[in-house]
Amino acid sequence: AQSVTQPDIHITVSEGASLELRCNYSYGATPYLFWYVQSPGQGLQLLLKYFSGDTLVQGIKGFEAEFKRSQSSFNLRKPSVHWSDAAEYFCAVGPYGGSQGNLIFGKGTKLSVKP
């Protein structure tokens, strides 16, 4: 079955500390991988995506993610968290070359940032 697992429902980090949000996926074909961020009352904004090539991808707002095929993981990282990063983060997987809307989303990880 196709699925995305974000094991951490809620994470709290101190401002300036490093961050890693975990994402594991189960997908039968070559996947597109995405990380989206959702602020309260807002839609989703794309942070970064992986289609092919370099397995370490850089995104907006200083985020990066590393695709590890052997571990079926696509973890999101940021070296130094800012208070404005507090939001909900969603990992998603989609069919390579398929319908872009047909993404499978994880349940999300809520990030809180302590001053």
Place this chain on the structure above:
Amino acid sequence: GAVVSQHPSWVICKSGTSVKIECRSLDFQATTMFWYRQFPKQSLMLMATSNEGSKATYEQGVEKDKFLINHASLTLSTLTVTSAHPEDSSFYICSAVPSGRNTGELFFGEGSRLTVL
């Protein structure tokens, strides 16, 4: 660029009434838009794919007579929840793909929160 707007942001209605939610691409044309439903502490679930000028494609388990989708122009798709019931209360989100621009990115609206009393 690539802004998607939904209206209304939130709506409260009585059970049995119908509610229409609009999804507009403000600065691009979108042949295809998507409608999702998000329950509290859950992920987004794709409900249907809205295609301009043709019938929407619904995901398995989504009642097409319950959730009417119309995509009459390249910048507007509407979702009508007919005869709404409390179990239809949810956060509805749309997304759009700019026509002719396949970057793999979806642009999401800000969502519409529906509460059915």
